[in-house]
Amino acid sequence: MLVVENLSKVYDNGTAALKDVSFQVPDGAFLGVIGLSGSGKSTLLRCINRLIEPTSGRIIWDGVDITELRGEELRKVRRKIGMIFQQFNLVKRSTVMVNVLSGRLGYTNPIYALVNHFPKEDRDKALAALERVGLSDKKDNRADALSGGQQQRVGIARALMQEPTMILADEPVASLDPVLAHSILDQLEVLNREDGMTVLCSLHYLDLVQRYSTRVIGLRDGRLVYEGTREEIRNMTDEDFKDIYGQEAERITPGSIMG
Amino acid sequence: MADAPPDFNPSGGPPQDLPDLFTPEETIKRNPIVTGLLALIPGAGHAFIGRSRQGAGYFGLTVVMGLLLYWAQVTTEFEVFPGLWIVLLVVAILFYVFTIFSAVSLAGDAEKFYPRIALILILSFTYLLGWQATEVNLQKFFTEFSDTFDTFSRILWPWNAAIDPIEDVLVVSTPFLAPCPDDPIASSMSELDNEFGAQITLEPGCGVMNEDRTEEPGTDLMLVGTGFVPNTEVVLWWEDPIGEDFRPNYDGETLSVVTDADGNFELAFEAPRYNTPGQAVGIQEHEAVIRQLIDITGYELSENFLLALNRLIITIFQALMATSFGIIFAFPISFLAARNLMWGSPLTRVIYYAVRFIMNVSRSIEPLIWAVIAVIWVGLSPFAGVIALTIHTIAALGKLYSESIESIDSGPIEAVTATGANGLQTIMYAIVPQIIPPYLSFTIYRWDINVRMSTILGFVGGGGIGQILSQWINQSLWSSAGIAVWMIAITVSVLDYASAELRKRFV
Incomplete structure (x- = not known):
């Protein structure tokens, strides 16, 4: 269970990105986080693994207050939380293999980093992860030689290396075309259903939210403005979405809401 | 100098804060x-x-x-x-x-x-x-261009000075004592120690040298040679008591004669000019020497060619050392001069500005000036050139390095941090892979520039090939200078090409 209580974030320049946000995510949920650009989705996800320091509030995961953690304890929690990004955030000049292996850094002895060494088991794990995302033949390619969809699958493989119990996905398909978007989200769905990972995924398109999410929260101007279950989402109309999104709401594929 | 680091505004446009000089001003109607x-x-x-x-x-x-x-x-x-x-x-x-x-x-x-x-x-x-x-002066420009032909052609095609013939020389010598002993020697004759049977006889075998302090001419001598190669020039040399060879000089002329059909010759001359050192005691034994070039058995690289080659290698090493020393200092400095790393607190901002200022100053002083200072510092030597280049390299690389830190993608840092990696691991896996390629690229580029610059630094005493080149130019040894110029040109273009090719692979 992930419990977010009264979470607020004010940036140094005075921007209030999150305002008193509270919600709960049961283990094994696929939580869709919706909202316009700048509504605080990225800030929210990054507060959960403390890439961004919250200004106030608490984040309790499996009974541990993540906001209280320091140093080694924080890193141990982080390694159980995989993260994938809109821009993939791979090291473009490094090979696919090294990018995937870097997901294992939370487990390896830091001294190994100086000589770029990973234990044999980790290399085997990385190969297995690449196999799982269907990229084992690309392991020696430079990351930037891959297409966008492939890069995002490397991102997923990197997250798998952490053996996470929760995945934070920040607009994972916003840079991809609709077909690839489904392929990536299908993979996340598998991790969610078969591996039992909790997934927090910010999404932009209405039909993707309806297709994949088991729960939804909606943010507008840093405030939580909507919270709904699977059934409630599926019964939502475009008008309901527009209340959250404003008039710019759109579907990734034109047509009616998918079942 | 041909040093154009890409530090100008990359967008190519004019800076935005230029005062607007070109819009017309409103005119007020006046008397x-x-x-x-x-x-x-x-x-x-x-x-x-x-x-x-x-x-x-x-x-x-x-x-x-x-x-x-x-x-x-x-x-x-x-x-x-x-x-x-x-x-x-x-x-x-x-x-x-x-x-x-x-x-x-x-x-x-x-x-x-x-x-x-x-x-x-x-x-x-x-x-x-x-x-x-x-x-x-256009008139001079066009009419006196021909004056350069000789110099220019020797620089453009210096290769005849790059090789020397290997000569087979017949050397025959016979003693001459100065001054004469109590019992004067009427004549001296060389030993028969060559396959030709060539011998010389000197009459008399003793006498006086032409010395400054006596102001007397040297003894008149007659040298007769037999058994030399016919119809071939023989040249008079002289060996002083300490064994130094020289060609006696009579009002700017040296002596030589062509043997007759039987290989014989006669040569009349005065005992040459020679000042016996004050500490020399008693009778001094000189040698009259006849040299005859018999054959050219082959060719070898000339002394000046080898000298230029030696200096060229030193020059390339100078550039290498300066670049390496430059890296050692520029690497840490580059972090202090990276805006994105130093913008956090007022203290680091002050350090950022101070480092930038020092780098800009030392970069704007030409390496030639640094070389003059370094020569005063450590004397005429290749090391002086290394110091000058190092100072300039630190400033130039520091700037380029810091700019590549400023332009790294923060995404991977975020991603690696999110995996639970610590600071060291994040640097090694998210920052280093991003900065190493541009660092390598800039460093190779800098080495390339340093080779070009070190050739110039020799002109002010910074060692290397430039120093020997400036000597040869001063002595009007245009062919030797041409060899050095060619070596520099070839090295610079090869390095230029190689560095461009290498850098392509890192970008």
Whole structure:
């Protein structure tokens, strides 16, 4: 269970990105986080693994207050939380293999980093992860030689290396075309259903939210403005979405809401 | 120097904060007569009618013209063609008059007043004076070009000086004692120690040298040779008591003679000029030496070619050492000069500005100046050149490195941090892979520049091939200089190509 209580974030320049946000995510949920650009989705996800320091509030995961953690304890929690990004955030000049292996850094002895060494088991794990995302033949390619969809699958493989119990996905398909978007989200769905990972995924398109999410929260101007279950989402109309999104709401594929 | 680090505005556009000099200023309608009177002070009229920028410009230009006119009159740097000075004066006066007319006309209803006239006057003034000041001489330029042919052709094709013949030389010598012992020696004869049977006889076998302190001529000598190669030149040499060989010199002439058909010759000369050192005691044994070039058995690389090659290798090492020392200092400095790393607190910002300032200053001082300082510091040596290049390299690489840190993608840092990696791991897996390629690229580029620069540093004593090149130029040894020039050119172009190819792989 992930419990977010009264979470607020004010940036140094005075921007209030999150305002008193509270919600709960049961283990094994696929939580869709919706909202316009700048509504605080990225800030929210990054507060959960403390890439961004919250200004106030608490984040309790499996009974541990993540906001209280320091140093080694924080890193141990982080390694159980995989993260994938809109821009993939791979090291473009490094090979696919090294990018995937870097997901294992939370487990390896830091001294190994100086000589770029990973234990044999980790290399085997990385190969297995690449196999799982269907990229084992690309392991020696430079990351930037891959297409966008492939890069995002490397991102997923990197997250798998952490053996996470929760995945934070920040607009994972916003840079991809609709077909690839489904392929990536299908993979996340598998991790969610078969591996039992909790997934927090910010999404932009209405039909993707309806297709994949088991729960939804909606943010507008840093405030939580909507919270709904699977059934409630599926019964939502475009008008309901527009209340959250404003008039710019759109579907990734034109047509009616998918079942 | 041909050093163009890519530190200019990458977008290529002009900086955005340029004052807007080119939009026309609003003219205020004023009384033309008052304006005209004010315009007697250049620019004041324009200021009066609201065109203060234009007025300031005209005022500045008039003042500069006046100062240049004065300078042209008083300078001793060049001969001022008297007519030219009058012409310049007229142009300047015309410009002055133009400014008055311009002000008066604008004060009326004209929107603009022949700005082209101002431009033409300014350009004429500038180029007329510039032509004189730099002593441009087209006649010499075209008619005396042929003077360079000899020098130029030897530099362009120096390779005949790159090889020396290997000579088979017959050397025969016989003693000459100075002064004569109590029992004078009538003649001396060489030992028969060659396969040709060549021998020389010197008469007399003793006497006096032509010494400065006695002011007496040397003993008249007759040298007879037999058994030499026929119809071939023989050359007189002399060996002093300490074994130094030299060719005796008689009013600028050295002595040689061609053997007859039987291989015999005779040579009459005076005992050569030689000052016996004061500490020499008793009778000194000299040797009269005859050398005959019998055959050229082959060719070898000339001494100067090998010297140039040695210095070239030293030069490349100089560049390598300077680049390496430069990296050692520039690497840590680059982090201090990276805006994105140092913008956090006021203290780090102060460090950032201080480091940037020091780097900019040391970079704007040419390596040639650093070399002069380094020569005073460590003396004439390749090390002086290394110091000069190192200082410049630190500043240049520090700047380039810090810019590549500033341009790294923060995404991977975020991603690696999110996996639970610690600081060291994040640097090694998210930052280092991003900065190593540009670092390598810049470093190779810098080495390339350093090789080019170190060839120049030799001219002020920084060692390397430049130093020997400047010596040869001073001695008018154009062929040897040509060898050095070619070596530099070949090395620089090979490195240029190699570094471009290497860098392509890192970008």
